[in-house]
Amino acid sequence: MSGAPLVADGLGKRYGRDWGLRDCTLTIPDGAIVGLTGANAAGKSTLLALATGLLAPSEGSVSVLGRDPLRDPSVLADVGFVAQGAPLYRSFSVAETIEFVRRTNSGWDDEIVPDLLTRISSRAKVGSLSEGERARLALGLVLGKRPRLVLLDEPFASLDPLAGRELLQLLMDHVAETAATVVIASHVIADIERVCDHIVLLTGGGVRLESNVEVLLDSHRLLTGPRRPLGSIRGVREIVRERHSGRQLTLLVVTDGPIVDPSWTVEPVGLEDLLLAYMAPERLPTPRTSEKVPLRWHG
Amino acid sequence: MSASLLPTPRRQDRGFVGRAGSGYDPAVIEFHLDPRSGVATYLQIVQQVKDALRLGTIGIGDQLPTVREVVADLAINPNTVAKAYRELERDGLVVARQGRGTFVADTLAPPSMQHHDELRAALERWLDRAEAAGLDEESIRALITATLRGTPSRRVA
């Protein structure tokens, strides 16, 4: 495990009396594209800041590419991090910003520069760029040093859909070329659903879910049926959430086998709704059983 | 029947958004992704390749777009594309040549092209009639889906 891209062990960070992150233990697999999600203030930014040595842990440990980012900060040469809001020096020109990154990273490869400069003048001041252009520049700068691990904190915030799509294209192209591991922290699940094969869900500073996406979707089902007292249901290992309305009962369950009980209508759950159910217990997706083709719900 | 759109065969260059002059050969197939269809992404790709094979828009020896090209266009996980191509290779429809790309190796029995044109013309006439009868696109699809499945349609205009 020592070489895994990101490993946290009992990691915690306290701000005054509040814990921004507590008892966080997870291992990011090599080559995965991970969606790190959860509500605002769930601890996503804190986790990434701890991983890049911008914060020191209050308890536990974190390692990136097998090394402690605080004690061994030279590992950051292999880690690409774009903080929330894509901070850059606003008074620098684009060319000067590229020069800055070129001079502070020995692994910098100029090959990415033409991609960075599509539709941006190299003489333009960074402060004069649009949000989308700045985000793409920040990402390109990070990819240009060919990191093995890419950490992005809310990269799509305040981007229009086209800019967001371009960002993803740039990122996925790099991953296709280098097989880098990527962690994207975003509280908007739809943004990351397209590319992630791994999900980490944080709630209230702790890890609520950590799983491969396919496994997650395969192991959850939505059951609807008439309201009744519940015993154990064959094929159901755990009930994640239940909701009743009138005479109908709806359950989101973890399965450990096929559910053949005819009194239940069984449907797959979409990723966004599944995660929402884990995040906000009072809200459960509303099933529509009129069509066999599973639809997306917005509960 | 897949809920995805049929692939559009293209013979001319297409530009990738955000790519600067990549200099690749014109692709024989361009993929579309319907994230709302409930069908897994890799299956949609597999389906679109199979449909293209059936329609004859791609043939033996044609090169499928590289993983990198697909990914840079659609912004999806490269593993998904790799998985789709692996499945197609398992089905014997394509073969991956080390360092050169993935090529079509077999066709799916296509109906003869002559029937194709006939059927297409008949279909267009039928579509005109359906439209005149007041069916919208969704209703038409539902009708076709239901008929294909052999159950009576629940949606009649």
Next chain:
Amino acid sequence: MAWVTWRQHRAQLVGAVGLLVALALAALITRLPIQSAFNRDSLSACLPPAARTGCDLIVPHFENEFAGWVAAVRGLAVLPALAGLFVGAPLLARELEHETHRFAWTQGVTRRRWLLSKTSLLAAGTLLLGALASGVVMWWRGPFDTLEGRIGPSGFDIEGLVVPAYALFALALGVLCGLIFRRSVAAMTATLVAFGATRFLVLEFLRPHFLTPLHRIVAATATGSQGAGNWVLSDTLVDGGGRQITAASENLAVLHAQQARIDPHSYIVTLGWKRVISYQPAGRFWTFQLLEAGLFVALAAAVVLVAVWLVRRTPT
């Protein structure tokens, strides 16, 4: 890091060079009347230890003539602090304020190396400009230094080795305050206060004792401080037994003399009272410069080391 440092501080460099140029020009322009006055009054004959008759009138006249400028030049003692305020403090305060440290500190250069490189380069520049400024002031003060000496605070603080040393110390203080306070204005204020306090403490309590002061005993009636060019630390009346006479006792004696219609000066002499002058001789100027400059450079180094140690622990 050389390019990075230059690019981020080039405005400050331009400002500092401009300031230096302005200083040099002002010095050039104002020196001319001083030099001509010096020559006109043949003040070269009044240089210590020569004491021509009439010197005790001409010299004060000359000094009064340019007292305003001399006082203004004394104000240049604030120049070294500028290195702390406008170069040192913004270095970290601005990065932390604007959160650009989350960009700068996640590149391939570690925080400590980043800070150390930048500070070293800026320190070199500060040393150079400080030395040049010091040279300009020393040249300008030439006539005054020869007449009244330079070891006193009016000359010492703005000449020689201490000026670049002060600037270095101010720079280091600015860097540390920027790290601690994380806001430009607060950091600048703290830097100014800390710098001023340190300078004051060294000047008042350390510098007088760098080497044991010399003493000279003169008659109570002697005028002048007996030895131009020295830094007089204290000038007190003592009685025959060497005890200091308080001002109250002195006034009492003068009153007594006036009541008895005796000349107060002669009366004091008959009492056996003498003046004891404690001073640092002019010849110790360079020794003291070396000691004080060394002290401030050592302080600067210590402050920078604290900052470099602290930067890794900074929560962001």
